[in-house]
Amino acid sequence: MVESTQFRTASSGRRPARHSRSTRRPSRMSRIPQRGKVRQPIQSRSVSDQQIRFTEGERRLRILPLGGVGEFGRNMMLFEYGNDMVIVDMGFMFPLDSMPGVDYVLPDIAYAKQNRHKIRGVLITHGHLDHTGAIPYFIRDLGMPTVYGTKLTVGMIRDRLDEFNLTRHVRLSEVDPDDTLQLGVFTVTFFRVNHNIPDSIGIALHTPIGTVLHTGDWKFDHTPQDQRPTEFGKLARLGMDGVILLCSDSTNAERPGYCQSEREIEQNLRLLFSKASGRIIIATFSSLVSRIQQIVTAAADLDRKVAISGMSMEKVLTTAIKLGFLKVPRGTVIKIDEINKYPDNRVVIISTGSQGQETSALGRMSRGEHRHVKIQKGDTIILSSSPIPGNERAVTNLMNNLFLLGADVVYNKLFDVHASGHAYREEMKLMLGLVRPRYFMPIHGERYMLVRHAEIARQMGWSDKSIFVMGNGESIEINHAGVARLSPTKLDIDYIMVDGLGVGDVGNVVIRDRQVLAQDGMVVVVAPVDKNGKIAVEPDVISRGFVYMKGSERLMGEVKSLVIRILEGHNLSDIESWAPVRNRIRDDVGAMLFKKTEKRPMVLPVMIKV
């Protein structure tokens, strides 16, 4: 029996006090299928901090992040035990600055795909795209496993699948936070958490080696917009029963204190609404359903009509209303082309574009290109979100344009019109204190956020050996004695880029070329060669994104002369021998252009036999 295999540990006795060994294990656990032979312990090696000797072949739980650890977005984690696997979340992230032209970046699912026969289900914590956005791209590759989520989550996933014409093919299963699922060896229960979208949950995965908690995105809000606070009772109960591992959201691990309640934001918005003498245009993420509810309620109470602008906004709201997660008093919502029928001080426009996106509704308004809304003096524009790192510049441009048009702009630095959906440091402490896991893995965030979250756990008494700060593709293994170690094998995790219709057709080479092209443009040299291996006609030189062609005729003439000299110096009759000539043209022309301009355009030699 694998469970009985002896092994020594290096970390026993270091876990925080009062961790109960009698982990609540459903009775099915004894019926797990047993594959793999019992082997001899692998040869003893020097044991580093988190490398504990495991017996080869013994059964263990593997926890493997495929995205979202050491970066922000594309959250996806894999839990594997023997022949069973569940996935938690499948999100995308927005491209890094270094990925020009890329639309989204997906997790690297290669390992999950290879083992897709083991997948027993996909659990989704909430409806945001950094947790759901990869589903339509990968669900086929994973063998169409069932996707589980709460009502609103499933509704939003369904909308997205519609866009991909996949709705009929994917099994979506709605769960209630009080449900229990059996997925292979895994018994799954849930607990409500707060976030800035309703119906968010965390996951308790009861496995043969103990219970693992995955928080999803969370904060504690005692007065949330939907009146459903985090289920503290369930968390405390899970903690009492014993949790072997907690995986918890690290987004705000730098921020001291507690996150503001959505209720405070609502009060501030009401204050602003009641003070504004003209139109109110409020931009936020379409996914912040709770915020949008606040806006709608405040507008209705103050007898303002609400118009919506922006495709994604309209779509999300339609779904949220249909499913009962957004309550709109009758007669409150009007069409965007009806706003001029009402006095300015009776109108609220909810719009996309809080991140300064150029093509968004607010982006178009800021450039005077919106069909129905012309910004005017007296408009109060509220940006009810914080800039995502990297978007600061775009938000600044947006604000500059809006101010130029005479509007007043209110944003979070001036007045609290946005609350984060993620726990602050004191909340993180409370979560750790309630759950009291033996091991702790900070997830969701840049490396430095994970480090800060780990620091909190250390301050609270967890030892270095019981904290796992990891990268994507690294995994931990926990055996039946409840001992965890960093797995000695690490998967290579790539950025899977979506560009237009292509998924993964744009890789590092293409991206590197785009970076070079963006920096200094390119110079194409076309050299026709005749049958005798001689220059057929004078080479042609064309550039784009390098320098003004006008005024650079002399430079281009020098390039031509150089190319002719190179061609004349080689025997070109054999087409097989052209590769080194091309390289020579690339290198010499590149060097010459750098010397003359200190720019490094991409040089592209094209030789054709005519």
Place this chain on the structure above:
Amino acid sequence: MVESTQFRTASSGRRPARHSRSTRRPSRMSRIPQRGKVRQPIQSRSVSDQQIRFTEGERRLRILPLGGVGEFGRNMMLFEYGNDMVIVDMGFMFPLDSMPGVDYVLPDIAYAKQNRHKIRGVLITHGHLDHTGAIPYFIRDLGMPTVYGTKLTVGMIRDRLDEFNLTRHVRLSEVDPDDTLQLGVFTVTFFRVNHNIPDSIGIALHTPIGTVLHTGDWKFDHTPQDQRPTEFGKLARLGMDGVILLCSDSTNAERPGYCQSEREIEQNLRLLFSKASGRIIIATFSSLVSRIQQIVTAAADLDRKVAISGMSMEKVLTTAIKLGFLKVPRGTVIKIDEINKYPDNRVVIISTGSQGQETSALGRMSRGEHRHVKIQKGDTIILSSSPIPGNERAVTNLMNNLFLLGADVVYNKLFDVHASGHAYREEMKLMLGLVRPRYFMPIHGERYMLVRHAEIARQMGWSDKSIFVMGNGESIEINHAGVARLSPTKLDIDYIMVDGLGVGDVGNVVIRDRQVLAQDGMVVVVAPVDKNGKIAVEPDVISRGFVYMKGSERLMGEVKSLVIRILEGHNLSDIESWAPVRNRIRDDVGAMLFKKTEKRPMVLPVMIKV
């Protein structure tokens, strides 16, 4: 006499109380040359907020920002009266996100160049590149006017001119803050301000129509690092004597309260230094000479050696030491290759790269590529600066890498290790209260910062008509009755881009091409045509930055077929008729590729007669 010309005003009586009309005018003012004829008042028009009827031809002071207003950086202002002109500051800025490959952006000096015969001098407020960086590029175009600055400012400009081999050609003149200059009709005096580089000054320009104050970059620091606080006395005296216009730095117009003193930062750094058990690596801007002094002093007091890494850092420090602005106790500084001769806890390394620049010293350390410094566990890395908007992402990457290498990273969010060099809102109020100008022009900052600064003045009693929130190329005119208006003419101000050795050789067309190339790469179609106007050989299709070429052979084949069809549909014997064929190839191939891939590469058709 122009001075006696009558005109009515729309704003008289609205200025703040106690503005003295007896502006301190040096006696020379009565001897100003009189050009231009006295003409009839221009035809009466409807007067908008800031358009007051001026008499055509009457003498007036013109204040014209050529850069730095509505944006951050490339500060340059022009003050013109009759036949005399002075320039205040000539800086550059870093390129916007939308300007790939560009090194710097310079102000647009076209107007100054046209009128260079009028230029009586260039006054520089302090040694930072956003106030000095354009000098070497433009000083020739402006007819080599004398450049005035304090000792350190002149020293830093000289270093920069050296790099351009210009030192011998440019007249640099050192001024003391108590000096008085006569530049044409302008009498110039100065007042010390605080900033994070020593020897910073503001400028009082005594003109025939009154005194104008330009603050430069400033904050009030009662305990500055160099023990030389702002000259409040001079400011108050100027205010008592009467100031017609104040132009004041708006950078922190959003931040409530007062800026921290450099002294507090010094104390915090000492605390960190004394706690660190290993090496300290502290990154900051090389231009923050005051900060570097604090670091050196703290290190010396705690018996740590200081090594410098980063070219710009070494250069600035050499100059600052030579000129007496940086005091280094004997034996404190060691060479970077000597750090391993000392125990880790006896070493401080001052480095460039606090903005996450890849090629900087800290950037190389973070990737393990620095020749002398390998980051190790126990290192404390201090980022003593704030990310410039747009650099947040790069700073995050840097921090992630440093954490991965096991270092501890301290930055401003965690602990105050950096103070801004710019006044906060309460300081701005004090400046306005001391100077009590009749008119106010917020400068230095994004549009929204200027608006916030204007808001402060409004709260303090200035009327809308006495506040000028402007853009580059807009100017105000003040006549001898002390009435100011926005000039009806606005100059077009371009971004003058520096890329490699070229200044202005990269313009909007080139930048737009780079943006397109960055997004989806390019596809080059080469079509050789023979003497009879027929396709000579099969067209060649090459792409870069579009999709992987491998795996896209079919797509490229389809492009070839399409190109052949287009070529066959046209008579190509006349080379003059090729332009429409090329356009057709560009459009049709572009449309086909978009349909198949939803990407929009640049399509570049090259036809050659062979």
